[in-house]
Amino acid sequence: MKGVKIILKKLNPGWGIVPIFIFLIIWELAARFNLVPGQFYFPPFSEVMAEFFNLASTGVLGDNFLASLWRVLAGLTAGSLAGVMLGVIMGWKEIAHKSLNPIVSLFLPIPPLGWLPLLLLWIGINEWLPITIIFISSFFPVLYNTIAGIKSVDKDYVKVSRTLGASDIKILTTVVMPLALPMIFTGLRLNAGHAWRVVIAAEMVAIPTGIGALMLRAESLIRIDIIIVCLIVLAVMTFIFDKLFGYMENKVTAKWS
Amino acid sequence: MPNIELKNISRYICKNINLKINEGELMVVLGPSGSGKTTLLNVIAGLTDYEGSVSFDNKPVDGIDASHRRIGYLFQQLVLFPHMDVKKNIAYSLELNKLPRSDIENRVDELLRLAKIKHLGNRYPKYLSGGEKQRVALARALAPSPKVLLLDEPLSSLDLQTAKYLRMELRQFQKNLGITMVYVTHDLSEAEEIADRIAVMNHGNIEQVATPDEVFFFPENQVVSNFIGAPNILDCCSCRKLEQGVVEADCNGLPVIVAHEGNSVNRIAFLPRDIFLSETRPPGPGVNRFEGNVSDIRYTDDSVRVTVDVRSHQLVAEVPYHLFEDMALAPGKHVYLILKLRRIRVYDCNCNDRMHDTGLK
Structure with missing residues (x-):
């Protein structure tokens, strides 16, 4: 019984993959069994994967993926x-917050695609x-999270x-900024997912390369399998970026946070 | 270590405060919440603007920033840096001064030993107990060798036992290092345990500055008296030693037996809650039992204060509400009192010229 429990415990991290x-x-x-009306628009998973390998082997997927990845990273x-930089200044100096907040608040509600x-x-x-x-x-989520974190x-x-002899800049860099890190990372994690969604939308609307552009071309050719491949890539990349920032946050703050 | 002098300090609730703290003294600032104690500490530390003048060793420090006043400050919440381990916390001020690495390590080791936390060096604050955090905060405050140590109710979050133990240790530190200390608290017993002198604060004013005994036996005014529990204070003209450690004091016709090692008793004091009041004659030996008539009844938030005329004295007893409701007390009623022997405090000082000043201002 104890052995089974130990095995189940060891398997536990993998349970999430079962669903x-x-x-x-x-x-x-x-x-396969045509349980969904309009089978033409609903390819089986195996066919999607076959197309995935096809796109990968021909380099189409790689080229478009790297174009999107570069834009997202940049x-x-x-x-x-x-x-982070403006957030630190606005969070630390009240005068900066009071001066810049009205302008920032004015731009914040505008959706990026707007x-x-x-x-x-x-x-x-072009690439820019x-x-x-x-x-x-x-910019905006990180700005607001940084301001909130510093404040x-x-x-x-x-x-x-101060009583220990620290100057303003030392207090900011050695105490305040490290303590604001958890909130700054929250902003970064939000951004990571958001950036992928935005790049896809921008590429669909205006840019001829990238995963978004590939999806748009697939749509015009009624290639549902390619669209799904692109969506899977998008989902996986958003997931990886989220986990990456989570890992970085954990590395930096887990010991004390 | 310097003396500290505050002249005409005004800030927030604090109004025109004058206070002189002697070199190497442990001054306790005692007062209820909101009386301005922390503001006063912040003024000394230079953490807030103020009107008036602060001097260390007769040199004004008013224009000097907190970072250059060479003070150590223990905050109520201790505020250890959570992202630094214990060693880093202690080394923080030393690293700011860019001392050589070996000097920093030696000083940190010395402080870890002094605070008896050598085994905690690599732990982060979230893994420390309340008492351990207090020790780390103390070591960190002492690291830059401050001239003055300010403590803002640093033990208030600890259990009574640990707080008492640490209080004694703190006192020992202070004596060994000879550092000038200002300790803020709202707890009279805490103040009495460690203070050289107590400054009683209320509504931003300093009501009295005196030794713990003087504050208790000679409260300067009604505000101080009320804060320390409005004790009954009786002058005693003579005393008789009954046996080792037990003395019968004659308090102007009232014979009171007290636990006291000395040969004279000048004054005794006991709090109203340390008088047992009964409508019927209590059984048992007649030690410290008196009878008299109720002359006044006053209701407070959580109890009733009954004034009883006993011979030429008026003694105030405190009766909890639930007991008072079961008693038929009224002015003129004959009652019996028992003074709790171990609760009677004795003032024994022949040289105090304030002995005869019993009236409160």
């Missing part, structure tokens, strides 16, 4: 860095367009640091 397997089996069977990194028509005219159709949109979509640090930490 996915069940889902895939139901999908496969439903498509936009996300730049947007997050800018958000900028697209304007950016199309200003930037044109999706990167700029991802920059905008990453949420108990003022007693600042006071005690």
Whole structure:
């Protein structure tokens, strides 16, 4: 009995995969046995996977994936860095918060894709367009989480640091920013998923390369299997980015948070 | 270690405060919540703006930032840096001063030993108990060798036993290091245990600055008296030793037996809650039992204070509501009192010229 419990405990991390397997089996069977009306628009999982390997082997998927990945990484990194930097300043200095918050609040409600028509005219159709949109979509969540993170640090930490001889900049870099990290990481994790959604949308609307563009071409050719392949890639990448930031957060804050 | 002088300090609730703390003294600032105790500490630390003047060793420090006043500060919540282990917490101020690595390590080791937390060096604060956190916070505050140590109710979150033990240790530290300490609390017994002198604060004013005994036996005014529990205070003109450690004091005609090792008793004091009041004559020996008539009844938040005329004295007894309701007490009623022997505090000092000043301001 004890042995079984130990085995079950060891298997436990893998239990989450079981529902996915069940889902895939139901999908496969439903498509194969024509349980879903309009089978043409509903390929079985095995066919989707076959197309996945086909697209991968011909390099189509790789090229488009790398184009999207580069845009996401560039936009996300730049947007997050800018958000953290401005967030630290606005969170730390009340005068900066009071001066900049009205402007930031004005731009915040505009959805990232709402900028697209304007950016199309200003930037044109090139690599900078999706990167700029991802920059905008990453910037605001990180900015607000950073401001909240910095402001949420108990003022007693600042006071005690001061009595221990720390200057303002030392207090900020050695105490306040590390303590704000959990909230900053929350913003980054939100961004990671968001950036992939935004890049797909931008590529579908205006850019001829990338996973979004591939999906749009597949739609015009009524290639449901390719669309699903793209969606799977999107889901997996969002998942991986979320886990990656989660892992980084854990590495940095797990010991004390 | 410096003396500290506050002149005409005003900030928030604090109004025109003057206070002098001697070199190497442990001054306890005692007062109820919201009386301005923490504000006063922040003024000394330079953590808040203020009107007036603060001097360390007769040198004004008013324009000097907290980071350069060389003070150690133990906050109520201790505020250990959660992202640093114990050693890093203690080394924080030393690293700011860019001391050589070996000097920092030696100093941290010394403080870990002093605070008896050598085994905790690599732990993070979230894995420490309340008492351990307190020791780490103390070691961290002492790391830069401060001239003055300020403590804002640092033991208030600990259980009574641990707090008492740490209080004694803190007192020992202070004596060994000879550091000037200002300790804020709202707990009279805590103040009495460790203070050289007590500054009683109320509504932003300092009502009295005196030794713990003086505060208890010679409260400067009604505010102080009420804060320490409005004790009954009786002057005694003579005393008779009954046996080792037991003395019968003659308190102007009232013979009171007290536990006391000395040969003289100048004054005794006991709190109203330490008088047992009965409508009927209590059984047992007649030690410290008196009878008299009720002259006044006052209701407080959680009890009733009954004033009883006993010979030439008026003694105030405190009766819990639930007991009072079962008694038929009224002015003029004849009652019996028992003074709890171990609760009677004795003041024994022949040289105090305030002995005859019994009236409260």
